[in-house]
Amino acid sequence: MRKTKQTPVVCAASKIAEIASRARPVTSYDVALVAGVSQSAVSRCFKPGASVSQSTYARVMKAAAQLDYVPNAAARSLITRRSNMVAVLITNRANLYYPELLAELSNQLTPHGKRVLLFPLASEADAERALVDLWQFGVDGVIAAAQLPARAVAEFKRRHVPLVLFNRLLDDASVATVSCDHHAAGRLLAARLAAAGHRQFGLITGSKDSPVAIARQQGVCAQLAELGLPTPQIVTGEFDYHSGAAGLKSLIARYGSVPDAIICANDVMAIGCLDCARHELGIDVPGQLSVAGLDAVEPSNWLSYNLTTLRQPMAQMAAAAAQLVCRLIEVPGSDARRQLFGAEFIEGATARLHQPGKNAGNAPFSLPLPLAIM
Amino acid sequence: MRKTKQTPVVCAASKIAEIASRARPVTSYDVALVAGVSQSAVSRCFKPGASVSQSTYARVMKAAAQLDYVPNAAARSLITRRSNMVAVLITNRANLYYPELLAELSNQLTPHGKRVLLFPLASEADAERALVDLWQFGVDGVIAAAQLPARAVAEFKRRHVPLVLFNRLLDDASVATVSCDHHAAGRLLAARLAAAGHRQFGLITGSKDSPVAIARQQGVCAQLAELGLPTPQIVTGEFDYHSGAAGLKSLIARYGSVPDAIICANDVMAIGCLDCARHELGIDVPGQLSVAGLDAVEPSNWLSYNLTTLRQPMAQMAAAAAQLVCRLIEVPGSDARRQLFGAEFIEGATARLHQPGKNAGNAPFSLPLPLAIM
DNA sequence: TTGTACGCGTTATCAG
DNA sequence: CTGATAACGCGTACAA
Numbered sequence: 120m121r122k123t124k125q126t127p128v129v130c131a132a133s134k135i136a137e138i139a140s141r142a143r144p145v146t147s148y149d150v151a152l153v154a155g156v157s158q159s160a161v162s163r164c165f166k167p168g169a170s171v172s173q174s175t176y177a178r179v180m181k182a183a184a185q186l187d188y189v190p191n192a193a194a195r196s197l198i199t200r201r202s203n204m205v206a207v208l209i210t211n212r213a214n215l216y217y218p219e220l221l222a223e224l225s226n227q228l229t230p231h232g233k234r235v236l237l238f239p240l241a242s243e244a245d246a247e248r249a250l251v252d253l254w255q256f257g258v259d260g261v262i263a264a265a266q267l268p269a270r271a272v273a274e275f276k277r278r279h280v281p282l283v284l285f286n287r288l289l290d291d292a293s294v295a296t297v298s299c300d301h302h303a304a305g306r307l308l309a310a311r312l313a314a315a316g317h318r319q320f321g322l323i324t325g326s327k328d329s330p331v332a333i334a335r336q337q338g339v340c341a342q343l344a345e346l347g348l349p350t351p352q353i354v355t356g357e358f359d360y361h362s363g364a365a366g367l368k369s370l371i372a373r374y375g376s377v378p379d380a381i382i383c384a385n386d387v388m389a390i391g392c393l394d395c396a397r398h399e400l401g402i403d404v405p406g407q408l409s410v411a412g413l414d415a416v417e418p419s420n421w422l423s424y425n426l427t428t429l430r431q432p433m434a435q436m437a438a439a440a441a442q443l444v445c446r447l448i449e450v451p452g453s454d455a456r457r458q459l460f461g462a463e464f465i466e467g468a469t470a471r472l473h474q475p476g477k478n479a480g481n482a483p484f485s486l487p488l489p490l491a492i493m
Numbered sequence: 494m495r496k497t498k499q500t501p502v503v504c505a506a507s508k509i510a511e512i513a514s515r516a517r518p519v520t521s522y523d524v525a526l527v528a529g530v531s532q533s534a535v536s537r538c539f540k541p542g543a544s545v546s547q548s549t550y551a552r553v554m555k556a557a558a559q560l561d562y563v564p565n566a567a568a569r570s571l572i573t574r575r576s577n578m579v580a581v582l583i584t585n586r587a588n589l590y591y592p593e594l595l596a597e598l599s600n601q602l603t604p605h606g607k608r609v610l611l612f613p614l615a616s617e618a619d620a621e622r623a624l625v626d627l628w629q630f631g632v633d634g635v636i637a638a639a640q641l642p643a644r645a646v647a648e649f650k651r652r653h654v655p656l657v658l659f660n661r662l663l664d665d666a667s668v669a670t671v672s673c674d675h676h677a678a679g680r681l682l683a684a685r686l687a688a689a690g691h692r693q694f695g696l697i698t699g700s701k702d703s704p705v706a707i708a709r710q711q712g713v714c715a716q717l718a719e720l721g722l723p724t725p726q727i728v729t730g731e732f733d734y735h736s737g738a739a740g741l742k743s744l745i746a747r748y749g750s751v752p753d754a755i756i757c758a759n760d761v762m763a764i765g766c767l768d769c770a771r772h773e774l775g776i777d778v779p780g781q782l783s784v785a786g787l788d789a790v791e792p793s794n795w796l797s798y799n800l801t802t803l804r805q806p807m808a809q810m811a812a813a814a815a816q817l818v819c820r821l822i823e824v825p826g827s828d829a830r831r832q833l834f835g836a837e838f839i840e841g842a843t844a845r846l847h848q849p850g851k852n853a854g855n856a857p858f859s860l861p862l863p864l865a866i867m
Numbered sequence: 868t869t870g871t872a873c874g875c876g877t878t879a880t881c882a883g
Numbered sequence: 884c885t886g887a888t889a890a891c892g893c894g895t896a897c898a899a
Binding site for chain 4: 144146147148158159161162163165166190191193194195196197198199
């Protein structure tokens, strides 16, 4: 009967009671006391690859279970310099992506033992405050689905905090980025519509400070120019339902008539445009007007809409961002790559796509047309 | 020229350079060195109500700014026993609420200096893991918009971690709760529809483990029973678009005909039901069938739907939950109140509401009917 | 394999 | 108002 073994067992019951009754949380020292080992032994038992004897491990774990012990993350991160938290900065405008993006990010980060500290950003001022908190909390890495001031990006470098931009392309190629290729997406959409015979385009773009909207718009315009089609009229919206309707009316006013096709910078605006055209103005879509969106949010494939649009592989992108930030954290030297994802074209039924169209042109598509399913 | 003042200034430049070049983060000790004060003086300068002389404060702040110093949250929380984080547990099913709920929670918590640690829950297993991390991170409080095992709720008490349930009513009244009164909402909707002459009801409810869906369903049934109307047929869905369509077909099959009204446990199912009725089955809504949802997510008021539904005051509820958890954190003794919010009735245009209806009954409403706006 | 001793960066206490 | 000093709870060399 060795003292180190017997002593703790004898006083275990009372010890446990005492510790449990105490208001303060249980520490590794408490566990050590009950298990009859040193505090460091306890610590080692909770570290994956540590060398502990079976018997010690068992005793410690039993004591830990009895006391409901869990290691204190703050104390741990103080010494390991790892908070096990990844900050996610996200614009409120990204509304419809929140769920899929956040769920997938969290799913991918959890296996790495990391959790998401969330910073929803409504304004520039929010970004400032968020950054301060970011440094304070000492997050291991950051995924930013929001526009950051250039100064901020530099600060990440200086503080050696891994940063992954999400759907924000920066000129600075040294910043890790995961994004959909919005420029290519814009081109693709324009090309498909042009091939079907559309000539007069209208664009409803997002607010000026959204790089995503800008890239898409540039893609559309570049493609149209390349095809020798007239420069489209452009109106600016706010990414919401109402902007779609307002944009449609503006475009009609500017053209003096209904254009051939309207491309919206996101699906919600496209749906607003579509509803306004059909229910308010009595315009036949896609017979008289083609409407296309960009994003493929869930409602876009509901029967009432069945929107022609482009789908970002959001789950894949989220997973890629999570993996990337983890790699940057675990392998500090690893270089910051830029990952671009292609958008998937979704035909829907709000645009004429396979029709030679009124303005002729030898359309490269000859499939039977599932026009106007509705 | 006092030594304490001069020395730091003299070596400031080199000191700053040295500290900045060093990879490790700047500490309060570094700032103290540069400012020529003690470390505790620096600490005090960053604590709101501390007593520091103007000159000391100025010197410290200057040094801190030069060095880009920010306090380390982990170290702070180690001693203050405050992590300044609030955990938010949220079911993936709550999909469409994510944005509004999270943004509002964050908005309300930030002024209290707290940030959101996010735990999206997809399964029971996720909940288990989330809880462990919760204890580890030592969050100051928890807002749970997800179903927790009874055991877990008890554990919160034992560990003295404030818990606020969101839209989950527990029998245990000692648990703080913010919720919409889903039972009353169900009653209200049933009453309005019954008053308009509907007699044969169908219900598309959510999966069995959703207390929200259950409460709503019970409300509807209680009201119908009270009015002496026949017990409605009930089918179970999964809260998604497809479930609405499938539910509609099941109900028609069970009744052998189209019922008077269908109430869905959420808007997405109601929209699925609506689209299926109109576009697939050619049923006139609301002429032949009334469809009502519960939730008022954004798409429900789009022109194509204009759904009759009930709106939870989500922003208010979120704010209330945030305030409540803050109070529980700051005033440990404060009792856990239960806050119920009423749902707002949204008429929409998918249900006949002001019509005496085919089955007579003296309807208490006599407004001119904006029937079939679409 | 195990225990000792120290340090992580901060706040709190207390004497000056 | 200020500075020394002691925690906070844990990980980790180092010695045994």
